[in-house]
Amino acid sequence: MISRPLKPISGVAAPLPGSNIDTDVIMPKQFLKTINRENLANGAFHDLRFDEAGKPRPDFVLNQSGYDQTVILVTGPNFGCGSSREHAVWGLMQLGIRAIIGSGYGGIFFDNAMKNGLLLVTLDEADVAVLLRTISNPATAQIDIDLGAQEIIGRDGFARRFQMNPYQKDLLQSGQDHIDRTLDALGDIKAFQLDRLTQFPWLTFNADAGTAPSL
């Protein structure tokens, strides 16, 4: 998909300290039956945000005063585990979330986020715990993330550097289309494919189609 260069991220961060918040919870099944990427903001954390009657649940952080303009989530371990549904990332972004800070993420969710320009920052669990305390008060929940310097600045003197893979950082900063970048290597891919199918001819697609018995 076409992405855009990542702009500086600055705004209110909301705490979601639970472990293993899965993509079923981030984007429940009833929002997956679509053939486009739109209108998913309502689905993000739907069952946590709304009760059965569709009323906002006051116990959910994003419904609480001071967190209604949240742009950053600070999360517990293994956020985004489970299903591969990219709808989870689309929905979070449509809800206004631009970055997530946590101690670890589900692998597919991480890839999906990076492809869409949703910045996922990984910090040590101890640092996340400090940050969670700081932002538990909306008055000190403002965070600035500088991708160039790989630095997070919170309130109460919170400042941490974070690690970022250079290839992914470059993709986020340049906003270059992922597929365009790979298509630059199309010659290499074609050569590789030819070699592979020569060495392992049975991998040739449908080489034997029609010759084998049906089950």
Added chain:
Amino acid sequence: MSPPESRPTTLYQKLSHQNTVKQIDAEHVLLYIDLHILNEYTSPQAFSGIRSAGRSVFCPEAALAIVDHVNPTRDTAVDDMQDKQAAEQIRYLTKNCAEFGIEMFGLGDPRRGIEHVVAPEQGFIQPGMVVACGDSHTTTYGAFGALGFGIGTSDVEHVLCTQTVVYKLLKNMKVEISGKLSAGATSKDLIMAVIAEVGAAGAVGQAIEFGGEAIKNLSMAGRMTLCNMAMECGARAALIAPDQKTLDYLKGRPRSPSQKTFQRASNYWRSLASDAGAEFDRVVMIDASDVPPLVTFGTSPDQSVAIDARIPDPSSARTQKERDSLISALAYMDLTPGTLMTDIRVDHVFIGSCTNSRLEDLRDVARVVNGRRVADGVRALIVPGSQEVKRRAEAEGLAKTFTDAGFEWRHSGCSMCLAMNDDVLPPGARCASSTNRNFEGRQGRGARTHLMSPAMAAAAAINGKLTDIRRLGAVR
């Protein structure tokens, strides 16, 4: 590219290296995809993206599309899609496959079913392949010594356009399972034990290779269950080195290599194994004979205990985080610490999913069900993994055993595992399920899921409560 000669390498390293088109940086490679499997719910936006960018599908012959997530499974409903959104997803996949020249097993195709059941069944999955699919349980294919992994929709588009993914190399984890399974325990219990041992995030960033006596003794179906659910401890890949069982399974399947090339392929397949002395970043040892039938009590697949145990007390948790997780899980599940698992009543039973819906699973279920009745007040569904499994189960008489006992017998599909079709649990329902995820709301908003083996789910259907299969008799 050839691997460094000097160092012994793992099977995962061999497979990822073998399909590396080029190195991108220290962590990433451009990885060639031998087979791309598509479904109706994670592919539509990828095809739309291709159209809007004016691109084409690079190698449509290397893709296979299967409808499985949204289709109804009731007899009357399959041809009459009341769900217009689901019908639109199927219509769009059909159009995309026709337009781009991709083979598709649609609802009218006798080969259709759950993608991770159908692809192996038809012989598409072969050792040494790299397979990508927009579904997290693509790890299933590791049962064949194929590197299978789930991808999101952006990567589905990327694979369609380039036949590659930008791939982050994983670390190597070995799970060595020695000993023999005890009576009543299955491969489902083995993988649930692994998940409980390493935790829901314990294998994030890792490829698990399963080995040991217990793995050798597993059937291909059992191995598929194991690799399928390795995803639930975060593993992005799971592998079992091919052996004679693998070769026997592949022989004569519609898309397996023909007789002409089978021997040559077999020689290569037999060579696929980790070298002696290959280094793993982590090794986990489990004795299969110690693994009892397990049941989850919480909302994460790592929250399981033996069926004859009690609900754990959060106050005995080792860390505050674990305590918080347990408290929130038990609140959602409406369970009290100290309750015997076998005292938990269920009102629904679901037997199906890419984890456990193969013929062997259904035979296990039939052994439990034979001559018994589903308990009053329990609604029990069996959804076979494919139409082929359905036909065979009917031919063997299994289906009659099920319907005689009061089970609903359905057409194939993902169905109530993730409840994207109309097989949805009502709020407050409690379900014994042979599936892979007990997440909050997974099978229906406010519904509660207990994961277990198919035989254990069948036993729960008979007794109307979670049941120790070892006390029911008729254990294989």
